Amino acid sequence: MIEAHSSQRLQTIQNATLEAIASGVPLVDVMDRLCAEVRALVPGAWCVVMRVDAPARVLRPLAAPDLPPSLVQALDGISPDAAVACCAVGSAGDELLADSQLTRFGDVVADSGLVACWSSPIKAADGRLLGRFAFYYPELRGPTELERRVVHACVHLCAIALERDAVQSHVHRLAFQDGLTGLPNRTRFRQRARELLDALQPAESVTLLLIDLDDFKEVNDSLGRRAGDRLLKEVAARLGRVVDERVYLGRIGGDTFALVRAGHDAADAALELSRQVARGLEPPFESNNQRLTIGASIGIAHATSRELTLAELTHRADLALYEAKSSGRRGCRVYAPELAAAARLRRCFKQDIRNALDRGEFTLAYQPIVSLATNRLVAFEALLRWTHPERGHVSPSVFIPVAEEIGLIGALGDWVLHEACRTAKEWPSPIRIGVNLSPLQFGKAGFALDVVGALQHAGLEPHRLDLEVTESALLARDVATRTALHDLHDFGVRLSLDDFGTGFSSLAALRWFPFDTLKIDMSFVCDLDVDADSTAIVRAVIALARDLGIKTVAEGVETESQHHWLVQHGCAEGQGYRFGRPMGAAHAEQLLREPGRVVLPAPRSIGHGTHAAVQPSAAICGK
Numbered sequence: 060m061i062e063a064h065s066s067q068r069l070q071t072i073q074n075a076t077l078e079a080i081a082s083g084v085p086l087v088d089v090m091d092r093l094c095a096e097v098r099a100l101v102p103g104a105w106c107v108v109m110r111v112d113a114p115a116r117v118l119r120p121l122a123a124p125d126l127p128p129s130l131v132q133a134l135d136g137i138s139p140d141a142a143v144a145c146c147a148v149g150s151a152g153d154e155l156l157a158d159s160q161l162t163r164f165g166d167v168v169a170d171s172g173l174v175a176c177w178s179s180p181i182k183a184a185d186g187r188l189l190g191r192f193a194f195y196y197p198e199l200r201g202p203t204e205l206e207r208r209v210v211h212a213c214v215h216l217c218a219i220a221l222e223r224d225a226v227q228s229h230v231h232r233l234a235f236q237d238g239l240t241g242l243p244n245r246t247r248f249r250q251r252a253r254e255l256l257d258a259l260q261p262a263e264s265v266t267l268l269l270i271d272l273d274d275f276k277e278v279n280d281s282l283g284r285r286a287g288d289r290l291l292k293e294v295a296a297r298l299g300r301v302v303d304e305r306v307y308l309g310r311i312g313g314d315t316f317a318l319v320r321a322g323h324d325a326a327d328a329a330l331e332l333s334r335q336v337a338r339g340l341e342p343p344f345e346s347n348n349q350r351l352t353i354g355a356s357i358g359i360a361h362a363t364s365r366e367l368t369l370a371e372l373t374h375r376a377d378l379a380l381y382e383a384k385s386s387g388r389r390g391c392r393v394y395a396p397e398l399a400a401a402a403r404l405r406r407c408f409k410q411d412i413r414n415a416l417d418r419g420e421f422t423l424a425y426q427p428i429v430s431l432a433t434n435r436l437v438a439f440e441a442l443l444r445w446t447h448p449e450r451g452h453v454s455p456s457v458f459i460p461v462a463e464e465i466g467l468i469g470a471l472g473d474w475v476l477h478e479a480c481r482t483a484k485e486w487p488s489p490i491r492i493g494v495n496l497s498p499l500q501f502g503k504a505g506f507a508l509d510v511v512g513a514l515q516h517a518g519l520e521p522h523r524l525d526l527e528v529t530e531s532a533l534l535a536r537d538v539a540t541r542t543a544l545h546d547l548h549d550f551g552v553r554l555s556l557d558d559f560g561t562g563f564s565s566l567a568a569l570r571w572f573p574f575d576t577l578k579i580d581m582s583f584v585c586d587l588d589v590d591a592d593s594t595a596i597v598r599a600v601i602a603l604a605r606d607l608g609i610k611t612v613a614e615g616v617e618t619e620s621q622h623h624w625l626v627q628h629g630c631a632e633g634q635g636y637r638f639g640r641p642m643g644a645a646h647a648e649q650l651l652r653e654p655g656r657v658v659l660p661a662p663r664s665i666g667h668g669t670h671a672a673v674q675p676s677a678a679i680c681g682k
Contacts (some may be wrong), residue, residue: 086224090122104194237310240295248309255321266325268318273388275314301339333391354389424641436656438491441479480517493525507543521551581615
């Protein structure tokens, strides 16, 4: 019978171990203490706790305070079956060499002086193998009654400790690891960056690189979120292969990754590191048998003093990243003080845009669209203009992206739609009005109802409104977008695919949406009869549209030779400086009062290969 003293001592060991587990003592320390206490209770046995390494499907020694280091090393990586076999044949001497997995134990066991082993599985509540608890003996014998009771208690204690550690590790991963890529998440990355800043020494620097993927939204929208997730995981893997142990890599949100590096050469190494990142992302990615090419914009900022906070360092890197994206993407910028000044100007600019609508600073200009065969005026395109009280005329290419960024494009788009319909109502029928739509307007619930409401409020017939949609607005091809455009088309509103040929999915867009018109982008029209490729593209687009029963409108027509070529090849309508620049509403009404509404004399015959004296200029090509 087990002595009362031993039983009481075992109970004390159990209580102390449970208290250590509950107090959050590190798992290795808990197991080392347990083995030491067990050795004191049963001096004739060496205690070993091994843990399952699930990914490798092997056992790893977790605690073996009394075992010779050579034996501990030999046990590391043994399979669970081999561990059982080792203990089963441990007393048989030569039999230990019979199993290929155990041959490495021959000399090691002999040198250690251990001749027997007894091992028990450590299992989770659901039956999974978590590890093994073993006694090694210096003499040939089996376990005593006390040792059996000790092992039974220790197996239970080890199971509790291992399961608690697994839960804590899972919680830690959730808190500090990005679930998709396995990289440190924003919280953990900030912790590490702050640690590097706090440890900054004189003549050292901490360098932060923010990496934002270019065109990632288009991948997500066109191929779906799963494809986007696969792409992010592959990007993370490539970045991991680029960096070394001196660089800490994390994913801090969406398609933004970050690198931080400290040391005497951190600032000097930043540009080379950014080049390595760019080269790493350069080869195409494979997704669902499609090759995707995606680049990155990179912003860099340096800290040379502990006085610079992580928030300030991140803000500087953000400013540099914004400059990189604004300068054409796929580039790298290093923070400079003038970027902060530019950021202050942008903040003021954003506030000016918010106020401009209320102050009536926005107006519409109207550019003529004519029948190319007759030069007869058939429509106008409404173009948004902003006259700033101090800056004067601000280009739409400047303020439209900012309006989209600050969420004002919905209100601005509504104003344009109502103002254009109201103006067109005063024009003679059947003159049409074209209105451009921002991609973000499709995201507004009830968009189709807003268009119908604007038509009804102005009293304009639906067929006189032509909504111009860019290909980028159609990339998602989601149900809401398709439904809205089909509903509007069924109501009588005309639909035009703007800037045809410059987007990602021109031909696919023709399948999904009921377009009445294709507007051939001015970049092709400008080079007609000058560039063979542009000429071939325009010819093909006109032929394609004719086969599909869709009308074509050429944008950016400037010269007589372009005009004549388009007539010869069957393009229906044209828009550009040859027929008129954007004009105010009063001037447009005056043009409408011209006899026959003809804006030019009939085009004279020009032989093939002959050009007008004025050649198209990319600098002045406009709609």
